[in-house]
Amino acid sequence: MPSSDKLLLSVLSGKKPEKTPIWLMRQAGRYLPEYRALRAEKGGFLDLATDPQAAAEITLQPIRRFGFDGAILFSDILIVPWALGQDLRFEAGEGPRLSPPLVGASLASLDRVPARLEPVFQTVEKVAASLPAETTFLGFAGSPWTVATYMVAGKGSKDQGETRRKAYADPQAFGEIVEAVAEMTVDYLSRQIEAGVDAVQLFDSWAGSLSPAQFERWVIAPTARIVSALKARHPGVPVIGFPKGAGGKLPAYARETGVDALGLDETVDPRWAAEMLPPDLPVQGNLDPLALIAGGEALASAVDRILLSFANRPHVFNLGHGILPDTPIPHVEQLIGLVRR
Numbered sequence: 001m002p003s004s005d006k007l008l009l010s011v012l013s014g015k016k017p018e019k020t021p022i023w024l025m026r027q028a029g030r031y032l033p034e035y036r037a038l039r040a041e042k043g044g045f046l047d048l049a050t051d052p053q054a055a056a057e058i059t060l061q062p063i064r065r066f067g068f069d070g071a072i073l074f075s076d077i078l079i080v081p082w083a084l085g086q087d088l089r090f091e092a093g094e095g096p097r098l099s100p101p102l103v104g105a106s107l108a109s110l111d112r113v114p115a116r117l118e119p120v121f122q123t124v125e126k127v128a129a130s131l132p133a134e135t136t137f138l139g140f141a142g143s144p145w146t147v148a149t150y151m152v153a154g155k156g157s158k159d160q161g162e163t164r165r166k167a168y169a170d171p172q173a174f175g176e177i178v179e180a181v182a183e184m185t186v187d188y189l190s191r192q193i194e195a196g197v198d199a200v201q202l203f204d205s206w207a208g209s210l211s212p213a214q215f216e217r218w219v220i221a222p223t224a225r226i227v228s229a230l231k232a233r234h235p236g237v238p239v240i241g242f243p244k245g246a247g248g249k250l251p252a253y254a255r256e257t258g259v260d261a262l263g264l265d266e267t268v269d270p271r272w273a274a275e276m277l278p279p280d281l282p283v284q285g286n287l288d289p290l291a292l293i294a295g296g297e298a299l300a301s302a303v304d305r306i307l308l309s310f311a312n313r314p315h316v317f318n319l320g321h322g323i324l325p326d327t328p329i330p331h332v333e334q335l336i337g338l339v340r341r
Contacts, residue, residue, distance in 0.1 A: 008069040008136035009198050011282055011314045012238035012261050020307065020315055022339045023070030023138070024332070026322030027062040031329070034061050045090045049075050050119040056126035063135055065329075066336055070136045070316075071127060073192070075120050077142025077203055080184050081151045083117050085110030094155075101154030103162050107177050117188055121195045128196025139197035141189050143204035143243070144181040144222040151177055160209045167218060174218075182222045186229040193234050201240040201263065202226065208245015215249050220256050227258040240284060244321065251276050266320025270309035282314035287335070289319050295331035303338045 008021035029035055035058055039048060048054045058074040078096050082088040084107075086098040100109070124139065131137055141147075150156060152163040152174075167174045189200045207219050227239050242263030243253050254262050254277050264273055264285035273283060291302040306317070317339045323332075 006136045016314050020317050021069035022317040023068040024323050028058045028074045030325035031327045052122035055123040059127045072138045085112050098154045102152045124195035137197045139192035140201040141185045143202045144178040145218045146204045146206045147181045148177045199238040204243040207243035223257045270306050274309050284316040284318045286320040289324050
């Protein structure tokens, strides 16, 4: 379908329609009773993510309930290190675990298992065949820096200290990890596009922990390589970059990576972003997920500020990060009403 018939896709392609499209990061998830019911029936997160029928159903649930302008593939950024040969499990109440952690093991010790990616492509095909014609389908992957932090430490951390130490102490070995992630990410996203997604997003959830020089080396440079490779293979397919916590480094990221649209987290002043970013660059965001939980006047005021700040550029309304599990569904309905009024 032409991008002009898909509101979200047209904005990601640089157009400025009268209406503002909306979707929410983690919109397929625990705040929805239908998701909780399916998870209780099917089992753990990885069981769901590798079951194409279940993952497709979860991807479609928020579209059926809310009619968002975009559907985001239900999966996880750690599917790539799993395919690179690390074992992946999700511990209740503790989050994901990868083993062996590469802080004490070499990348060469891993045996790649690319077949672990196949269920994701099957999910994409199922969703693409079922989405409403006007809905943009978004694929995604983690950016190399963020994925590498999990690979090195074996889990998430508050400051990514082990990974940052490794990057300083042995940049060659760490660079090999980043390059392996980048190489597989290009193929992974390319296959998602071939299977039916309209655009892709790169999540760099831990980009904010790096110094400017390290940010250039481990965030901007590998992201630019991924974007360039995807554009060579799939001209015209938009790539959204989301370097959470980048703050004042956002203009450099926008200029140097080649992304088609830039996701902004909730700490970014939208008026500053509107002034400092390239004038025609589509932006996405950046409502505080806690404002959505608050609802009412707090939500209405925050929405107005964002919409007014980005009134003169292509803008996709979204949260500054993922929707939280305790978000009331009526507040999501209020948000959609405010954006579409």
